[in-house]
Amino acid sequence: MRRAFTHIMLLGFGFAYVYPFLWAVGSSLKSPIDFLDTGLGLKPTTFMWDNYVKAWEQASFGTYFLNTLIISVATVACVLLLTAMAGFALARHTFPGKKALIGVVLATFLLPHGYTIIPVFDIVKALGLLDTLWSVILVQVGGGLVFGTFMFMAYFQTMPRELEEAARVDGAGYNTLFFRVILPLSRPMAATLGLFTFISSWNNFFLPLVFTLGKPELRTLGVGLYAFTSQTSTNWTLLCAGAIISLAPIVVVFVVAQRYVVDAIAGAVKA
Structure with missing residues (x-):
């Protein structure tokens, strides 16, 4: 009972x-x-069923979908590469000020986006990247570096050092060791972090709204959903259809990557 x-x-x-x-x-x-x-x-x-067709056509979802896909894929690729290299360096090497560096980086992770958006906006504007897809990509990559670095650092610390020693005995240099031995073995963690990063980037609303405000054609799906709202009314049926369209790729990505996510979690539990 x-x-x-x-x-x-x-x-x-x-x-x-x-x-x-x-x-x-x-x-x-x-x-x-x-x-x-x-x-x-x-x-x-x-x-x-034609609600989905109307949502796709009336809100320019084709353009928004392509923008969101480009931003999300580029963000995932950059975050995985940079955080894997940083995590490996922090996990395997000791250097003066390492603990202080980790503490400072961890402190930046606790800062809300609202406190940093103004200086970040000024930097992007000074670089001449405002109202471009690159502005959204770079800002999202910067926001995901801390979490990803610590995830990879913890994962690399569980790897036996004998793997590195065996590779060095066979004549592997530092780059060969990382890209051909360490990185392929971290596939479960890369899939897990890639999934989290993809979901976060795909659903992000605040950053694409701020950095593409001057060019509506650069909007993402999350921002594009506002096309169904106005000051006097809201088309709820098309808004729901647009929301389902925006969620479909996330479901597909999760179904494809869930095996690696489970492997990463199981490996973390064993460690």
Whole structure:
């Protein structure tokens, strides 16, 4: 009875957690009148599949989708490369001021974006990158370096040093050791961090809004959803359809990378 009660409670909490997503899916297939009549109901009276076509065309989702994809892929690639190299250096080498450096870097991780957005904006403007996709990419990469570095550092510390020693005996240099031995072995951590970074970049709203404000054609999907809202009304059905479109790539990426995520978590538990 205790186990059955636990399962019932978990199912209830799970349904409450998933319900907003199910409601968004159902609402994306409703007509505007059906949306108002059914309220929090999940099932549409009539299935309006053309809501997705209208959302894609009316809000220029094709352009926003491409912008979001470019920004997210570039951010993931840069974050993984830079944090893997920094994490390996911090995990395997000792140098004067290492602890102080780690402390300072960790302190920057605790700063909210609101406190740093003005100086970052000034730097981007001084570099002449304002209203470009590169501005969003570089700022997001900078924001993900600290977390990724510490993730890789902790992962590399669990690797046996015998691997490095064997590679050096075979004549591998530092670059060969890192790119052909260490980095391939860190694939589970790279997949985990890449997934988190991709989700964070894909869903980011604040940074793309600030750094592409002067060029609406550079907006991302998160910012583009505002096309369905105005001062007087909101097209809720198309807004839900646009939200589902923006979530679909994240689901696909998670399904592809979940095996590596599980391996990374299992490795961390064993360590």
